[in-house]
Amino acid sequence: MTLYKPFEGTTREELKLHRPKSPDFILCQVCGLNSSLQEHNSYFSHVKVSMNSTRGMWSIGEKYFLKERPKYGWGFLSPPNADYAVNKFLTENSNVPVAKDMRTWEDKDSDWYWMEKCPGETLKKVGGSLTWEQHRTIGYELGEYLAEARKFTSTKPEAPDGSPIRDKYLGADFRCVDLMTVDREEWWARTEPRLRKHPSITEEWKKKFKESYPFKEGDKYVLSHGDLDSSNIMVKDGHVTAIIDWEHGGYRPEWYEWSQFGMSRGSGERAKSHPEKCGWTSFLVEKMVQLGMDVEMPPEVRDCIWSYGRYVKEPEDEDLPRYPYEEFNRYLYRKCTNYQRYLAENTSPNYLVQLRKEREKKEVEKVAVMLAFNKLSLDEKDIFLTGKSQIGSGHSKRDLNDPVDNRLY
Known part of the structure; x- marks a missing residue:
């Protein structure tokens, strides 16, 4: 959006320099609509945008969907994205419903993902209007689909195409991107310099902490979504039509999915005793228990993760490599008087x-x-x-x- 200040000059030459030409006067910084296009045309677009942080999602008419993911969000390296790899693998090898006809390509700025739209709406959008019976159906179906995905295994953490996946349990959580590895020395090389100064951190403690690293090659890793919530579950007529956004997906430890949800068997028991008071997550827990997916995180793993969170610092932004990127001004439209009035009335x-x-x-x-x-x-x-x-x-x-x-x- 171009900000235009009132003309304060006196001559034609000054006005010519002050006032941008209509093709240069940008009305929308997202789609590039300018004054010239707005004034001289009558096109109504059926390409609509939505956003999630630095990512853009474009609805292309009624049938297609396009996602753009910058390589460098806010100037930092974006984490690996397994969406296409997992989607392709599940499409070819399972009955787990995912986005159809997904294609991907990249250019110097972004990774692109093209796919057919999934039927229905997100569970997040319509969940409040569903009956508890529909929540039960959805929870049970999700459990079945997750169990089917977990049948695919690997001997190390990775995406189905062999690419690395991010580690936020024993790695950085914010700007820095740490990859899940089975190489203890690799993990320790990045972790030791980040240890806090604390009386508990002795040489003996560091030795035990290093030895407690839980990810080892040859262990069993199962295919998991990695970030399942109501925003990436598509539903229609009370049934699951697709599980989307597998960007965090990959082969992870058996306990990962259960611990990620913070699941408890009590939630599943409530689904049995008081189903009318429960939502889809409780029924999912019930189904996960039935299918043997309630794999608890081993105590020694929990201790290692707890120690990491307590004694390992997040890397400082200034210590990370920076990359050129296109900066988005989130506050630009607040200078528009119409938008100012709208924001001002966000109160009681x-x-x-x-x-x-x-x-x-x-x-x-x-x-x-x-x-x-x-x-x-x-x-x-x-x-x-x-x-x-x-x-x-x-x-x-x-x-x-x-x-x-x-x-x-």
């Missing part, structure tokens, strides 16, 4: 009523002042505005720059 109705009454009171007072002012004589108006009268002694005109003798008024 009582407060807005109070503000409106105060504005109306000031308007009434302003009108009363103007009515009273209009009843004044010309000389009285001059005195009111300047403190001086235009009429001097002998009814002659006074120079308003002359000093005033206030005793005369």
